[in-house]
Amino acid sequence: MRVVEIKPKKCKAPGCGKLFKPAMTTQKVCSVACAKAIAKDPKLQKIAAKAITKQKRQDLQERREKLKTKGERLREAQQAFNAYIRERDRLAGYACISSGRPLDWNGNAVDAGHYRSTGAAPHLRFDESNCHAQSKHDNRYLSGNVADYRIGLIKRIGLEAVEALETDQSVRRYTIEDLQAIKALYRQKLKDLRRAAA
Template sequence: MAKLPRRKCTHKSCRQWFHPMRNGQIVCSYECASAVAKEQTAKTRAKALRVEKKRQREEEKEGRALQAERRQAVKPLSHFIKQAQQVFNEFIRYRDRHLTCVSCDRHHDGQYHAGHFRTTGANPELRFNEDNCHKQCSVCNNHLSGNLTAYRLALIAKIGQARFDVLMGPHELPKWKRDDYIQIRDEYRAKLKELKQQVVA
């Protein structure tokens, strides 16, 4: 049988040249074979450990998501209405951040609200209508009951008579459910984020 060509021992601490005794021999001696086997065993164990840790992390993540979903499921509808309203109001205030109060046309250092022209109590279908909600100072909104006479004139000037007439017309009351309020919340979070990114750009 012809002598097999020499090769380097694959054990990283050896790397000596040797003539293999058989095809597929990659180490020069029993000692190197034993050391390589131990290294491969350690690598296999380390890989298995990494796989197991990854599996545990994914299980924990799924568990947390499931717990969050269960917590959401038991919350009342009012919770989601409040969330959607808060994000919508924040969007309105940011949209109008450079404008004066829609009613009194003043800049001041006090608190600003997202004031609805047609109230959410009397017209819940217009709760998330952007033409119906504008930046308003707390004095006009809280203490002057919306200051509607001045609000009306400013609103027509801002959105135009045609859009104002549509706003004042009849509107169907949507049968909003939990998922609808979640969708509205998420949509206005995205719109607010987009507005802020435009400012940064």
């Protein structure tokens, strides 16, 4: 965990204004006496209450983050990746990779379907060329509609790239740090896509 240096602040207590080095980023006053002065000022009490509530929320969030299992982190990274894939293909105007039919982007009818499934090829779960927007019907009820998926994939990325996916048997082990980085990367890529499209 990276330690962040907290910059000196100016005391918020009425009549003080002295520079001090806070122990926490949310600390607003330099001393107990200044904290008591704030406690007597109704306007400043609201500011202090907000800071305390914000700090409690941050502490709770940090504790929850530490308690997450590797499986929970994997699901979060997968959700971020899938959201990016769906948005990438929506903005590109792609149809369903397997059926070729237009996708219904209103609602919840589109999946990020993997050509080689995450069960059969977990090392390809975050490979962008292995995952494309697919109708829920094809992905869930036709077990990915693999034969037609392959045809659509060859049209989109080429035969050589498809064969490279099919022969990729490399082993990839994801650490908790890897999964956190993947989640952050795809959340940022999704933001960038949306910003560019706006």
